[in-house]
Amino acid sequence: MPAEIAYQQESEQAFNELEQLFNRQRKAFAANPMPLAGQRLQWLKTLRTLLSDERQALVDAINSDFSHRSADETLLAELMPSLLGIQYASKHLKKWMKPSRRHVGMAFQPASAKVIYQPLGVVGVIVPWNYPLFLAIGPMVGALSAGNRVMLKLSESTPTTGQLLKRLFAQVFPEDLVTVVLGEAEVGMAFSKLPFDHLLFTGASSVGKHVMRAAAENLTPVTLELGGKSPAIVSNDVPLKDAAERIAFGKTLNAGQTCVAPDYVLVPEDRVDGFVDAYRKAVQKFYPTLIDNPDYTAIINDRQLARLNRYLDDASSKGARVIPLFEQGQGRRMPFSLLLNVNDDMTVMQDEIFGPLLPIVPYSRIDQAFAYINQRPRPLALYYFGYNKAEQQRVLEQTHSGGVCLNDTLMHVAQDDMPFGGVGPSGMGHYHGHEGFLTFSKAKGVFIKQRFNAARLIYPPYGKAIQRLVYKLFIR
Known part of the structure; x- marks a missing residue:
């Protein structure tokens, strides 16, 4: 079989498997589209306990992938900020989830308005190799806090860490809530072509352009963290x-x-x-x-x-x-x-x-x-x-x-x-803390009116005195 045909078949198979995973998560989200605060907090607690209990295994896995990675750097730059991020989100989550009241102008009274924060659905996260734990957990915390399902694509350059996270997450989360995807570059490209409700990519600017192009086919909103020359x-x-x-x-x-x-x-x-x-x-x-x-x-x-x-x-x-x-x-x-x-x-x-x-x-x-x-x-x-x-x-x-x-x-x-x-060539969008919750939520404006409807005064036919009064009061 020619190499080009074999590669194409492997790519199609990889995409089909990813699509099945994605559909399972989307189905699970449809069955629970607005998880309660208690459930989200339990997800975060489960994640925090897992990371704390498995700290040595995580240090060892990352060390193996680098041939040598300072254990202290993994603890300080990966595990500690991951745990602190979970702790911060857990402390503030209920406040973040509360609808925010908004002002309604005099011309539209009597009415009220609010913004509710609704989960987007299934979030994809493409994780780079340099901090494979922290750059997986950070977006994952924001996505879970917002009530979403999460698919993580780990880098092919950190296979030991990827295998460990896949095994550990499978022990504590159902596959239709959190799943880890492994594989080479063609799997990563197939991953970015899925119709996610949001896609976050951290990595090189050159690759980010391909990810954004693939996401555009599905009109998938993206957050890009691209680095550059700081x-x-x-x-x-x-x-x-x-x-x-x-x-x-x-x-x-x-x-x-x-x-x-x-x-x-x-x-x-x-x-x-x-x-x-x-x-x-x-x-x-x-x-x-x-x-x-x-x-x-x-x-x-x-x-x-x-x-x-x-x-x-x-x-x-x-x-x-x-x-x-x-x-x-x-x-x-x-x-x-x-x-x-x-x-x-x-x-x-x-x-x-x-x-x-x-x-x-x-x-x-x-x-x-x-x-x-x-x-x-x-x-x-x-x-x-x-x-x-x-x-x-x-x-x-x-x-x-x-x-x-x-x-x-x-x-x-x-x-x-x-x-x-980032900004411009160094990326777009934000996450961490409250901004992470907002990135992975739909801030949905809701306008509320009860029985009395003052707007009837401006309904057609036009030219009535009350309408002329409205124009005089509000268009000036």
């Missing part, structure tokens, strides 16, 4: 030790494989050498060595490692000065490097890096830093380091990004009472 700005007067240490934490976590990791740093030209020294000291304090260091995470696979090495080779060949911070790595534990003298012709300055490489871009005035950022696609995150409040306000007003940290990195993502999402 800048950090070092001001003229911030202590370099403060800035370097906090940037280093944001960049070294998960070996830089974080969608909101600092992608490059804008540094005053007369402070570049000082920043390089402070950054080197900060990183080497975190990781005195990379060899057999349990705290340092490996690059996820050989393909991603080869990509990062191509970035280095390309930058070096085009004039960049590469400053390695360690003599050698180990296996896929790639050494950290700073890059100076970078330019826009280099791949490392065009694509999201997603690894332990940090370009430094000098500037002379803060306006130049703003212009540099604003001339490029809008990033998912922006980080500013400086204690001048007037300049902090200028950063907020004169740049665009999905989110901002002033004098920190990454931490805005862990705040359950703030929306998380």
Whole structure:
């Protein structure tokens, strides 16, 4: 059988199986289209208990997929925010579910109005490989809180974690409430073609375009979390030790494989050498060595490692000065490097890096830093380091990004009472906390009138005195 025909048959089979899963969830939703608060809270409690009880198994699975993933990073960056997110949603869910009263204008009295928050139906979530637990649980919490059914497509790059989550969820949730889908890229494409009531995708911008195109065929609304090149700005007067240490934490976590990791740093030209020294000291304090260091995470696979090495080779060949911070790595534990003298012709300055490489871009005035950022696609995150409040306000007003940290990195993502999402090329839509509940709900306006109907006064035939009075009172 020709390979092309075999591939087509496999794709059709995968889509048919997915469609059956989807139809089972849709049927279950139709039988219970507005789950009560108690039922939703029980779902969240079940999920929280499962994650807490299985924490070591989850740490081990993610470690296996990365060849080495720091156990503490999995606990801090995946398990803890997942549990805190469940706790926050559980605490506020009943308030979120209450209809909100809305104003009715004098011209339409007597009447009342409210908005009710109705589950959408079946929600699809496409999970990336870099944080396979947190980026599955976060959307899932929002979708379940809103009363939906959930289908999760786990990345083919984290097969051990995917298999574990599939088994664990099957133990505590019926398949028509929560199900995990595994498989290669063709399964992911088939997944995105299902007529979900909402589809959330986290991953590369290039893939996000395909997902959005597939969703458009069904007019499926999408939330896209796409990353991009998130800048950090070092001001003229911030202590370099403060800035370097906090940037280093944001960049070294998960070996830089974080969608909101600092992608490059804008540094005053007369402070570049000082920043390089402070950054080197900060990183080497975190990781005195990379060899057999349990705290340092490996690059996820050989393909991603080869990509990062191509970035280095390309930058070096085009004039960049590469400053390695360690003599050698180990296996896929790639050494950290700073890059100076970078330019826009280099791949490392065009694509999201997603690894332990940090370009430094000098500037002379803060306006130049703003212009540099604003001339490029809008990033998912922006980080500013400086204690001048007037300049902090200028950063907020004169740049665009999905989110901002002033004098920190990454931490805005862990705040359950703030929306998380991109802008323009870095994504669309928001989730986390209340915004997650709203994203996966239909805010349905309801206008209510009882027996007395004042609107009869404006019914045809037109030209009556009462109608002329209405125009005089309300059209002016």
